[in-house]
Amino acid sequence: MSSEKNPLSPRIDKTGNIDILIAAAECFMEQGYHATSIDDVARRLGATKGRIYHYYRSKTELFFDVHREGMRRNFEAVTPVMKGPEPAARRLSAMFRQHALSMMENLALEAVVVQGVEMHRFGATTPEQRRTLAELMTVRNDFESLFKRVAYEGVEDGSIRTSDVSVAVKVALGAINWLSIWYRPRPAETRDDREILADKIVDSIMQGLNAPD
Amino acid sequence: MSSEKNPLSPRIDKTGNIDILIAAAECFMEQGYHATSIDDVARRLGATKGRIYHYYRSKTELFFDVHREGMRRNFEAVTPVMKGPEPAARRLSAMFRQHALSMMENLALEAVVVQGVEMHRFGATTPEQRRTLAELMTVRNDFESLFKRVAYEGVEDGSIRTSDVSVAVKVALGAINWLSIWYRPRPAETRDDREILADKIVDSIMQGLNAPD
DNA sequence: ACGCTCACATACTACTTGGTATGTTTTTTG
DNA sequence: CAAAAAACATACCAAGTAGTATGTGAGCGT
Numbered sequence: 422m423s424s425e426k427n428p429l430s431p432r433i434d435k436t437g438n439i440d441i442l443i444a445a446a447e448c449f450m451e452q453g454y455h456a457t458s459i460d461d462v463a464r465r466l467g468a469t470k471g472r473i474y475h476y477y478r479s480k481t482e483l484f485f486d487v488h489r490e491g492m493r494r495n496f497e498a499v500t501p502v503m504k505g506p507e508p509a510a511r512r513l514s515a516m517f518r519q520h521a522l523s524m525m526e527n528l529a530l531e532a533v534v535v536q537g538v539e540m541h542r543f544g545a546t547t548p549e550q551r552r553t554l555a556e557l558m559t560v561r562n563d564f565e566s567l568f569k570r571v572a573y574e575g576v577e578d579g580s581i582r583t584s585d586v587s588v589a590v591k592v593a594l595g596a597i598n599w600l601s602i603w604y605r606p607r608p609a610e611t612r613d614d615r616e617i618l619a620d621k622i623v624d625s626i627m628q629g630l631n632a633p634d
Numbered sequence: 635m636s637s638e639k640n641p642l643s644p645r646i647d648k649t650g651n652i653d654i655l656i657a658a659a660e661c662f663m664e665q666g667y668h669a670t671s672i673d674d675v676a677r678r679l680g681a682t683k684g685r686i687y688h689y690y691r692s693k694t695e696l697f698f699d700v701h702r703e704g705m706r707r708n709f710e711a712v713t714p715v716m717k718g719p720e721p722a723a724r725r726l727s728a729m730f731r732q733h734a735l736s737m738m739e740n741l742a743l744e745a746v747v748v749q750g751v752e753m754h755r756f757g758a759t760t761p762e763q764r765r766t767l768a769e770l771m772t773v774r775n776d777f778e779s780l781f782k783r784v785a786y787e788g789v790e791d792g793s794i795r796t797s798d799v800s801v802a803v804k805v806a807l808g809a810i811n812w813l814s815i816w817y818r819p820r821p822a823e824t825r826d827d828r829e830i831l832a833d834k835i836v837d838s839i840m841q842g843l844n845a846p847d
Numbered sequence: 848a849c850g851c852t853c854a855c856a857t858a859c860t861a862c863t864t865g866g867t868a869t870g871t872t873t874t875t876t877g
Numbered sequence: 878c879a880a881a882a883a884a885c886a887t888a889c890c891a892a893g894t895a896g897t898a899t900g901t902g903a904g905c906g907t
Contacts, residue, residue: 455668458894470896471856480895510844536749572843582845585834591816592809592838599808602752621798625805629842630785631723632795671864683866684886693865 491530498523509575711736722788
């Protein structure tokens, strides 16, 4: 099974150039895609353009691979908890929780994913880039569909109540993705701290703000 | 009362250059701030750079004024419904609803507000720009504080339940702001359609996803 | 030890773009 | 109605940047 076939695997292959993806993600997060020059990324790597263009044919391709790696980690975090014997509401909670944690622990990558969604109107010049962009959007929709499916199960098994599954899922994912805007790890933060925050977020999403009668 | 004193009023004054703000907002929404050239904005206006630089000394100032106008409309939408005799939970609902509607009806401006500030967090060059940026962040915080204050009232009067007011408000506002990513008006959309969507969103935020026992 | 390939660094170019300096036309004002 | 100012348009430049072409040293198979 070559990694070429799987649209979720960036071609980091055997080479350890994941460093490039991380450095690029950090730059993109801090300054945005267009404000980041290839030299900026290279400087953060302690290298020069040569290294980056050795692995990526263009800045756009670099961005795409950062996006791919971010989405890959999203799936990696969520899929293990989406199936099971529990009622769908509990599984959905767990998925939200995992996604929130993944958001915090891969902040730079996920910030690029979030930012990349806005760039839907990207100046996708070449036909190949357009196809790649469409592919990324498909992956994004598939990710959202994971949540929708479990939410529908919840409506059927009675553990979930909502006026509109699609809207409710968009609301919940929006709330979590919004982490990339306001969340920044504090200096001596632990895994526990992040789990506490994730639990609060999931609680807000699942229980809402209205006090029970 | 000169509009110079009020940090929320862009200096659109008597001149009708609100057109410039709208055109800029639309460009920024579609391509992002850095990918948008002044010529792009001018082209959308059916004009040239000269017109824009006649009113704005730099691209950064233009961005700032777009942001100001977006925030001004946010306050305008929310403040009328935040006070009253009803329990805080109802007022908070109304605020969320108004904010969601404002989001949809000023999509371009609000998209810039949402995606804008964090892109500039690191790039503010001149001291004056840094001060303006700090001012905008203050306005942003003030807006969030509006919601927090009413949410606290709700905790005290018993109409709201949450494990953490600050997090709950960020979750709710994130959900609404996320509209700027996925919401696009359909061709023959009416005000009613938008109100229905807003109600669904508010319902998700206030009631959560868990079915009542 | 020799060639060959990989993994970069260096040097350079073509093009974009923010900003300016300077016209030109319309509106306002005295 | 003349003159001044406002409201633009035109022409231009300096700076930054994506991408390329080429150099170079280290490893590696033979």
